[in-house]
Amino acid sequence: MIKITTIVENTAAKAKFRAEHGLSMLVEKDGQFILWDTGQSDCIVHNAKILGIDLSKIKTVALSHGHYDHVGGLEYLLDYTSPAIYAHPEIFRKRYSKLSDDGNLRYIGIKDRKFYEDKGAQFSLSAEPVEIFNGIFTSGFEDMHTDFEEVDKNFVYEKEGEYVKDYVEDDMSLVIDMKDGLFVLFGCAHRGIINIMDDIENLFGKKVIGFLGGTHLGPASENQRKRTIEELKKRECVQIMGPSHCTGMLMSSTLFCEFKDRVIFNNVGTVVQL
Numbered sequence: 001m002i003k004i005t006t007i008v009e010n011t012a013a014k015a016k017f018r019a020e021h022g023l024s025m026l027v028e029k030d031g032q033f034i035l036w037d038t039g040q041s042d043c044i045v046h047n048a049k050i051l052g053i054d055l056s057k058i059k060t061v062a063l064s065h066g067h068y069d070h071v072g073g074l075e076y077l078l079d080y081t082s083p084a085i086y087a088h089p090e091i092f093r094k095r096y097s098k099l100s101d102d103g104n105l106r107y108i109g110i111k112d113r114k115f116y117e118d119k120g121a122q123f124s125l126s127a128e129p130v131e132i133f134n135g136i137f138t139s140g141f142e143d144m145h146t147d148f149e150e151v152d153k154n155f156v157y158e159k160e161g162e163y164v165k166d167y168v169e170d171d172m173s174l175v176i177d178m179k180d181g182l183f184v185l186f187g188c189a190h191r192g193i194i195n196i197m198d199d200i201e202n203l204f205g206k207k208v209i210g211f212l213g214g215t216h217l218g219p220a221s222e223n224q225r226k227r228t229i230e231e232l233k234k235r236e237c238v239q240i241m242g243p244s245h246c247t248g249m250l251m252s253s254t255l256f257c258e259f260k261d262r263v264i265f266n267n268v269g270t271v272v273q274l
């Protein structure tokens with residue numbers, strides 16, 4: 001049995017939890033824990049306590065990409081444990097988002113590798129898929145091939161003193177390989193959920209049967225939203241959709257109207273058992 005508990009998300013169904021713009025989910029399999037992202041602050045510590053999750057037992061972390069709302073909670077987690085951390089080598093880019101057309105930039109990256117290592121983090125960086133534990137893999141680099149999915153236009157990063165477009169090449173997903181198909185956890189899915197699902201299906205030779213996590217459909221173009229829904233309609237094998245985080249309320253509701261009981265509103269405290 002696999003149990004996935006959402007610890008940090010933009011919304012929370014109960015008042016005792018804290019919500020923040022961010023994401024963190026705990027995967028439990030055969031008594032082992034894999035933490036998928038950490039949210040942006042100490043929210044993870046607050047919510048884990050209420051959920052009865054002992055953070056000192058988390059020895060493995062996988063990070064979806066180097067944005068503050070997915071890695072910001074890591075420094076607080078490191079007060080409790082010194083885990084192995086799986087991520088893509090480009091996760092430490094100095095990255096920014098354009099605030100408006102006047103060119104103002106907001107820092108949306110994470111801290112330096114050394115900062116986390118000094119607190120006990122042990123990084124294992126790879127652009128290839130890695131089996132973290134018994135049938136649970138990182139996706140590795142996600143190829144982009146659809147003509148309607150694009151990386152957020154506002155993202156740039158600092159490269160040799162210049163700001164260049166950030167295609168978030170470090171974006172990865174977590175793949176749970178099960179007998180009847182693949183269950184996928186997204187971070188923000190910056191490279192497009194259809195791209196990512198196609199890629200993973202090609203890699204594993206199996207169909208995706210469900211997903212949880214950020215889809216970045218909230219800030220996406222109207223065309224990308226529409227075409228993504230059209231593509232999801234062709235994928236009847238996707239029986240569980242848990243859009244979260246950067247999907248936003250409006251797009252999550254749209255998905256619910258389209259796909260009804262196949263959609264879960266995944267927020268703090270949601271538990272999915274596979």
Ligand SMILES: [Fe+2]
Binds near residue numbers: 022187
């Ligand atoms: Fe995000």
Ligand SMILES: [Fe+2]
Binds near residue numbers: 065188190
């Ligand atoms: Fe992101």
